[in-house]
Amino acid sequence: MHSLLKDVPERKMPIEPDPRDLPPGLAPAWLGGPRPRRGPKPAHTVAEVVAAAVELADAEGLAAASLPNIAASLGLTTNALYRYVGSKDELIALLADAGFGPPPELPEPDDWRAGVRAWAAAALERYAARPWLLEVPYRGGGLTPHRLRWTELLLATLTGAGLSEADALGCAELVTDLAHTTAERRRALSGPDAADSPAEEVRTFLRPRLADEGYPHLAGLAEAGHFPAPAPNGFALERALDGIAALLSPVR
CATH class of the missing domain: 1.10.10.60 (Homeodomain-like)
Incomplete structure (x- = not known):
């Protein structure tokens, strides 16, 4: 022996x-x-x-x-x-x-899309409660315990849907970045300077200039009242979810 x-x-x-x-x-x-x-x-x-x-x-x-x-x-x-x-x-x-802090206890989702939506909503609530978090430098990402617990929760949802851990991590980074960007936009639109730029007045000013200076697509959107204006709430997240769904069901 x-x-x-x-x-x-x-x-x-x-x-x-x-x-x-x-x-x-x-x-x-x-x-x-x-x-x-x-x-x-x-x-x-x-x-x-x-x-x-x-x-x-x-x-x-x-x-x-x-x-x-x-x-x-x-x-x-x-x-x-x-x-x-x-x-x-x-x-x-x-x-x-x-x-x-640690992520909240989220209800058991009906499906992975609902789970990601719940995670994103919780992240947006945290940013809204503490907007100063949006000013924290990235510095290599959130590698500290609470911030990684948020990532772990999202990974559990995505791997549970059938993604590999590597693909789940990439999708988690996408959703995390999207939540951060959405929170920044919401903060800007609700800030003290937001009321100083009424959308209709801006459109009235831009419409003829966009049409005359070679911006046909933006001119059409301005004419229809869609620009400048934020995209509908949840639009970007839903498109991200569509992309994740495509990753789950690759074309053969």
Whole structure:
């Protein structure tokens, strides 16, 4: 028995990368806790720092969640805040993850289309509740726990429909990007400047110019009252769902 074990190659455990080589915020989002440092025990936790940042962002927008403002809200100096977060980029990653939070418990869908629609509606609600999430830099995508939980939920729906995991990931990225873009458009249309550009007045101004300057398709849409105007709610998502359906049923 002992001789046989000698012939079994030893399995080497993968070496954990240095957290400093990872994108900002990734390691603390998964590992938690302030980085070990010399000196007295920290008076706060990373979670408390992030919660203070979320409160500021909810109240006044992403710019308000600055290191000095967060430090002041916790009774700390800005330098003391670096005991909990290594940089502004790290803080933003943790802030975004907390802002998204875990996805809601969605009802069991009747079919995969209903599941994707429910997911997209939940994402739009989250963006509407916290529009500052739209200002968070992409920085390689959401690789933090809560944001990946949203992706996992969407992948479960898409793989359950019959897509391979690789195709499901591509479709999940499509739906995620679409939700983000839709939320941005809704925010712009409901913002304080939206009323300053009445659609009918803009159409009246553009119609003759589009027709005379070589924009026949846009001129026709303007004449019919369809431009400039947003596409009907849900139009883009339904077309994306049609594309996913085609992927599920390839032409033979």
